[in-house]
Amino acid sequence: MKYFLILAVMLHFLFGAKVIHKEWEKGQTFSEYLKVNNISASFLESISKEDQKFLLEIRNRYKYYELKNDTGTLLQALIPISVEMQIHIFRKRSGSGYGFDIIPIAYKKNEYYANILIEKNPYTDTLDTIKQARVAKKLSMVFKGDVDAKKLKKKDEISFVYTQRTRLGFIYAMPEIEVVRVKRKDKEKFIYVDENGAGYKETAKKVSYTVMGKKKVTYTRKVPASKKEAMFGMPLRKVRITSSFSYRRWHPILRRYRPHHGTDFGARRGTPLLAVNSGKVIFSGRMGGYGKVVKIKHDGGYISLYAHQSRIRVKKGQHVKKGQVIGYVGSTGRSTGPHLHFGLMKNGRWIDPMKVLRKKSIKTSIMKKFTRYEDAKITKYKDVDIVQINKDKAKLMKYVEENATSYIWPEEEELTVHLQDKEKFL
Numbered sequence: 543m544k545y546f547l548i549l550a551v552m553l554h555f556l557f558g559a560k561v562i563h564k565e566w567e568k569g570q571t572f573s574e575y576l577k578v579n580n581i582s583a584s585f586l587e588s589i590s591k592e593d594q595k596f597l598l599e600i601r602n603r604y605k606y607y608e609l610k611n612d613t614g615t616l617l618q619a620l621i622p623i624s625v626e627m628q629i630h631i632f633r634k635r636s637g638s639g640y641g642f643d644i645i646p647i648a649y650k651k652n653e654y655y656a657n658i659l660i661e662k663n664p665y666t667d668t669l670d671t672i673k674q675a676r677v678a679k680k681l682s683m684v685f686k687g688d689v690d691a692k693k694l695k696k697k698d699e700i701s702f703v704y705t706q707r708t709r710l711g712f713i714y715a716m717p718e719i720e721v722v723r724v725k726r727k728d729k730e731k732f733i734y735v736d737e738n739g740a741g742y743k744e745t746a747k748k749v750s751y752t753v754m755g756k757k758k759v760t761y762t763r764k765v766p767a768s769k770k771e772a773m774f775g776m777p778l779r780k781v782r783i784t785s786s787f788s789y790r791r792w793h794p795i796l797r798r799y800r801p802h803h804g805t806d807f808g809a810r811r812g813t814p815l816l817a818v819n820s821g822k823v824i825f826s827g828r829m830g831g832y833g834k835v836v837k838i839k840h841d842g843g844y845i846s847l848y849a850h851q852s853r854i855r856v857k858k859g860q861h862v863k864k865g866q867v868i869g870y871v872g873s874t875g876r877s878t879g880p881h882l883h884f885g886l887m888k889n890g891r892w893i894d895p896m897k898v899l900r901k902k903s904i905k906t907s908i909m910k911k912f913t914r915y916e917d918a919k920i921t922k923y924k925d926v927d928i929v930q931i932n933k934d935k936a937k938l939m940k941y942v943e944e945n946a947t948s949y950i951w952p953e954e955e956e957l958t959v960h961l962q963d964k965e966k967f968l
């Protein structure tokens with residue numbers, strides 16, 4: 543927390559300093575960024591090899607902040623590397639050189655209420671009422687799994703509670719809808735929302751949802767592994783996890799947060815590394831702290847990464863099959879001993895590989911779970927935490943009974959950062 547205080551305190555004293563909020567340029571590297579800001583290359587060398595890995599994780603979709611003085615000198619920069627963590631560059635108080643750290647992103651999470659009268663459809667009417675496309679989008683996702691929502695008529699009513707994160711006064715990350723009430727004539731019903739943003743309607747103690755049209759459906763039935771949609775296998779024949787995935791992991795000895803965007807597997811030097819699925823090699827070579835690395839692009843928006851290899855066996859552009867040997871375990875780059883650092887990206891974001899990788903051997907002919915898109919109209923049931931559902935429902939009903947008005951979001955450009963507004967920086 544002290545870093546945010548420093549930022550706030552600096553803002554207070556540095557009259558003439560300017561806060562800039564912008565998007566990272568597509569393809570821009572960290573060293574190019576330093577050059578643009580007249581920061582010497584020796585600063586990059588002063589960053590530990592371990593931390594240099596995270597410089598590769600800056601994405602152009604993330605907005606970052608800069609604090610500059612009137613001569614354009616960079617005083618501070620806050621550059622996100624995930625929803626939770628950001629790079630912090632700060633000009634040292636002595637005035638000579640810069641410091642570097644990776645710190646949690648401070649954000650506020652506020653609750654809002656919306657009551658939408660149906661005129662056209664939930665998406666358009668939500669957008670017209672509360673002026674926030676992200677919320678309208680999320681509401682559409684909630685309704686996707688629920689067939690009755692399509693029968694909504696004029697003058698029907700939708701009420702819901704949602705939370706939105708803000709960072710330094712700007713909308714930040716996607717909103718989360720908690721529970722939705724649909725009122726049609728005199729009937730009302732509730733739709734509950736799970737952690738993935740899908741909506742379910744209540745039926746006794748379980749909640750049910752109806753799947754219609756093209757829908758991603760997860761089944762628990764047996765299929766032959768030879769099918770294209772077969773799941774990801776493990777990157778090693780024998781699996782021993784030594785360190786798990788985490789967006790922000792507290793290091794008790796160093797007393798700081800660092801993300802670990804992958805799973806570490808313990809293995810002897812020279813152990814073969816296997817492609818977790820078929821795909822195309824998009825990188826093969828050295829990559830900073832990762833040492834010798836192979837990156838493979840797979841169907842479904844996935845990219846797998848195999849770091850610290852002793853020897854690489856595939857070339858960029860090459861197509862590989864699931865289970866094919868792509869290299870060998872080693873300790874190149876920033877590594878304390880032979881191990882595999884395995885990363886898995888989905889649609890440009892690091893995800894926990896263990897949620898996708900299957901422990902079954904690659905040759906297994908039967909897989910229990912798989913996901914695919916299909917035309918379907920199925921009613922499925924899901925066990926949910928009834929306590930939370932009742933809490934969410936009570937919260938929503940309180941707003942409804944108070945006849946609360948919908949929160950209307952101001953236009954984006956009005957949410958500017960004001961230097962004097964210290965509150966926003968804490």
Ligand SMILES: [Zn+2]
Pocket residue numbers: 785802804805806882883884
């Ligand atoms: Zn690792």
